[in-house]
Amino acid sequence: MEKHEVLSEHLSDLSGNLISRRVVLAGIGGTFLAGSVLPLFSAKALAAANPRGANAGVTTWSANRLDIFGIGTDDAMYHKSWASAHWSPSIPGWEGLGGAFINPPSAVSWGTNRLDIFGIGTDDAMYHKAWTGSRWAPSPTDWENLGGLFNSPPCAVSWGSNRLDIFGLGTDNAMYHKAWTGSRWAPSPTGWEGLGGVFNSNPSAVAWGPNRLDIFGLGTDNAMYHKAWTGSAWYPSGGGWENLGGVFNSNPCAVAWSPNRLDIFGLGTDNAMYHKAWTGSAWYPSISGWERLGGVFNSDPCVVAWGPNRLDIFGLGTDNAMYHKAWTGSAWYPSISGWEGLGGVFNSPPRAVAWGPNRLDIFGLGTDNAMYHKAWTGSAWYPSISGWESLGGVFNLF
Template identity: 45%
Template sequence: MAESWTIALDRLRVVDADEDDFWSDGDEPYLITIGFRSRFRTPGSTSVFWSGVLDDDWADGIDSGESKAIPRNQGTVTFGGIDRPTQAEVLAGQFPELVGAIVLTFESDATPFSAIRGLVNDLIAAARTQITRLVEQGNLNLANPQPDIDAAVRNIRAAVEPSTLEAIGLFLQSWGDPDDLIGMTPLVFAAVDTSMTLPIPVLADQDLNLRFHPSGVDYRLTGAVSHRPDGIGWESLGGILTSGPGAASWAKNRLDLVGRGQDNAVWHRWWNGSWHDWESLGGIVTSDPAASSWGKGRLDIWARGQDNALWHKWFDGSWHDWESLGGVLTSGPAAASWGKGRVDVFARGQDNALWHRWFDGHWHNWESLGGVITSDPAVASWGPGRLDVFARGQDNALWHKWFDGSWHNWESLGGVLTSAPGVASWGPNRLDIVARGQDNAAWHRWWNGSWHGWESLGGQFSSGLDVASWGDHRLDVVGRGLDNALWHGWFDNGWS
């Protein structure tokens, strides 16, 4: 489950100050917390970041035996979208991340911020070089990581400790008393499930107690590592739905949503930079409607009619009347397109198997794809000749069947579903699944070369969910809320 993790240092206690003699006003330390994350053996995954705050006034002359609260903008780093794989997922080839912080403290003696900022920039560059080498390039010895980490810290420290000429400059700039580096401590965690035992600390909720103890100085920093599920800010789009919704997109920044209204007709609203009001598309439907698109300006709406047949309505600049495509459906339909002029439609038949028909210039007859499903199906395509179909099985788990030139057997993807699933793809080899869980919240899992575990997106729903994508790293999730209105949440490189 994706999570946000925070490393927060909240209090500094000075046991023995650097400047605590009769003539001193006490220490005025800088505290710099630089965050980093990098995925094992994954080129381009390393990031090193800092809030850019330099302030030595927060401590305002702290003497031995005193303590001060650390401002959040100096002592805190946050990591969003952390996925902690299980041991089984790691053994299956999913590379975990290494996350953490480099904590630097030094005592200020009126050196200009510009000079200190230069040292911080050196620190960021040195940290990025060392983390890339150890983690991204796979040079960290996981069986005995501490020597590698210690060597990296020495390299980083060497990069930020001033040369003789720089020290002379700092000496002159600070009126004869150069700043003193109190210490540098790395906090390093492997972002894996806490059930795993590793020779490197595993990311988990915990207290932090750091000590900086060079000759004659003793600083103590306390704080904590904590987490929360990544949030998603659901918004209401109103309406009164008597079904679950369907969603589709025909272009970037375009989203079309459909649902059954109190009059059993299909109702439609859409986004193209702003939300448009609900409009009726007529018909009398007895299932959740579905939507699909095969290109810009094309929208197809599908639903089961009063005669249990598949009914279809489409837009290609103007709306066309409903038409019957036959069959005897015992569920709502699902549809997807892998190219212009091609659409594939799926539904549950009277035998509870999955049935399929398709259009590629003319309609082909219904065919059975087997299985025993207990919900509406869902389908997406990530490229020409590729279809991925999902449904809830008799065991309430998510089941999957796919076509890549021929049909493959059903496979179970686990979970406990209380609704039909929804699925979308934003590009080749990417699938995102949503469904309602036992807690009535939206749950999500995804494929990007391997399957990731279920994560909760929160919310409270009284229907199945659907999802659409209008571009790379964009998802729009919709469902009927407990108030029967349409609710919407979205992902655009992070959940809203």
């Protein structure tokens, strides 16, 4: 693997200005089920000319199960699921979950038949809804107010059954944290723990085992910063952050494929993909160095691991098609700098999830702003290497 010299070009600060637009429903066919909703999806796009950020939440709680969430033009949350053999409520339909949101959602599952969704309301507070196994709580259209004032989308992660950790940037651009401990919200139902820092990007959080958390974000110098919960304390301190170098042009994306293993990805100022790994005892290629993986990208990266020593990375090229690279356990496929073209033309970055070994599901918005889906079935891409399945709706970016 190549060693990447730390980038030295600094970016201007990201714009906080948001724009919105509405799109006419077009090009969606299929049969509607009774009670299904076919929403038009809206979002607020960053006015700054940085690579595009994600717009939807995707999670899985068992084999052959997928749950997708997005925000409608009425600013409400919408949901679709794949359960064994069919899309529910229908291929083009979406279930309305109420609320009014200004940022993309974050979805997580801590066990079978359990979902937790978080979003930032129009009052900039954090809101939460859960699927308990038989119903939506607090109700199909109501949301639990978790307080706070936020300047970023939420980032939720779970390290065990009945455990949730949520992160977001406050109006001071510092990092804030709340946890569900199994019986209560800590530090309180509406309170948040300050973790310090001043950030230019959304947070990315990951758990590689029980009672372990790792959080990443870009500082005002656009370098990558890291903090960890070690099981008893925050490292390097409650308010401190470890500098991992680099200068980046995208939100970070972190993943763990086993205990004591981390992989972090981001776009450099040349819009190529860069990578760093925690190997269990040291940062590779160094604490401040990054491995260059080539490509020229127009979106944030999305990374997923379906097993030990396996990584799959997705992003949009300058032609807005989807591209893919995999770490196979001993080498990068198709090469350290090469990328596999998966076709399509997209208006949003990808979201990817794995519900088992050798299985991948990828989602993105087409030029008609409908949701599209592709799956790796274990031996081939479905519906084809360049084809995509339309799941209806009309979305915009955040």
